[in-house]
Amino acid sequence: MPPLLVAVADSPFPTLDPAREVLSRIGAELRLAPEPTPEAILRVATDADALLVTYAKITAEMIQTLARCRIISRFGIGVDNVDVAAATGARIVVTKVPDYCIDEVSDHALALLLSLARKIPFANAQVHAGRWEMAAVVPIHRLRGSVLGLAGFGRIPRLVAPKAKAFGLRVVAHDPYVSPEMFTRAGVEAVDFPQLLKMSDYVSVHTPLVPATRGMFGADAFRQMKPTAYLINTARGPIVDELALARALDAGQLAGAALDVMAQEPPVGSPLVGRGNVILTPHTSFYSEESLVDLQVKAAEEVMRVLTGQAPRNPVNPEVLQQRTA
C-alpha cells in the first residue's frame, strides 16, 4: 500500500509540525501546496487521501477532481470557504475544529468592547500626537449597567457573557436556535433581533456566515440601533454591510465599531479604514500560540480518525458517514 497522503491547501502557520506529528502516527505524509491557488492546490490534492485547508477556497470544481479524498478538514471553526454541498455529493466528509480558540475570541470581543468603551486606541493616538487632555475623549460612559447584545449564542458568546457580566454589563442575546433553558442557565435574557438592536449599548456579532446572516447588519439594522451604540464583529466580515456601516457612522446612527473581520481581507479601499471611531484588527481573534497548536492537533486528529475508519468528532456533513456505513 502506498503511504497515506495528506494535502495542505494553505497554511498561515509558522510550522506544520504539530499536524505532522499527529499524522506521522498513521504513517501519513503531509504535502503543502506551494501557493494557495486552485491549480497549485490541486497539484498536491488530486491524489491525496485527505485535504487540510485554512482560508483557501475549495470550490465544487476543485472537489470534483479529488480522486481519493475522504476528508476535507478545516483548520478553523467556519467552513464557509468549502463547498460543503459539493463535498457531500462527492461523499467527502468535511470537518471543523469548533473549540480551539473560544477563549481567545471571547477575550478579543471583550478587549474590543473595552477599547471602544474607554476609547483606548483613540486616546493613545491623541497622546502620541501631543494631546494630553480629557476633552479629546469626551464622552465616555460607565460600563456598569450598560447592555451588551449578543447576536448568536453559540460557544464563543457563551464565554463572552460571564466576562462581560464581571464588568457589570447586562447581557441579552438573540439566537433562534438556542433553547430557553440554555439562556436561563447562562443568566442571559433571550430577545428578538429588533429588541437586541433597540436596547443594546454594545452589539457583538457571533453568528456563522450563512445566507440568512449575510448583510444581517445593514442599513435597516443600523437605523434601529442607539446613536450611542457600538458594533463589534469577531465573527465573519460579510455579516456586516460595510458601506452601510460607514454611512450609518457618518449619519450618527451609531457611535463606533470594532471589527476583527472584514468583507475583504485585507480591507483595501474599505470606507471604514482611517476613522477615529473604528477599531480594526487583522483577523487575529483566534490567535494565541497555544490555540494554534490545539488547532493543528485537532484538525489533524480528524484526518487520522477518518483515514483509520473512525468517526470524526466534528463533521459538518455527517450524512456522508451514514451513506458510507449504509
Ligand SMILES: NC(=O)c1ccc[n+]([C@@H]2O[C@H](COP(=O)([O-])OP(=O)(O)OC[C@H]3O[C@@H](n4cnc5c(N)ncnc54)[C@H](O)[C@@H]3O)[C@@H](O)[C@H]2O)c1
Ligand atoms: N475572528 C476569528 O478569528 C474567529 C475565530 C473563531 C470563530 N469565528 C467566528 O465566530 C462566530 C461564532 O463562533 P461560535 O464558535 O460561537 O459558533 P457556534 O457554531 O458555536 O454558534 C453559532 C450560533 O449562531 C446561531 N445562529 C445561526 N444563525 C443565526 C441567526 N440568523 N441569528 C442568530 N443566531 C444565529 C446558532 O444557533 C449558534 O448557536 C462564527 O462566525 C465563527 O466563524 C471567528
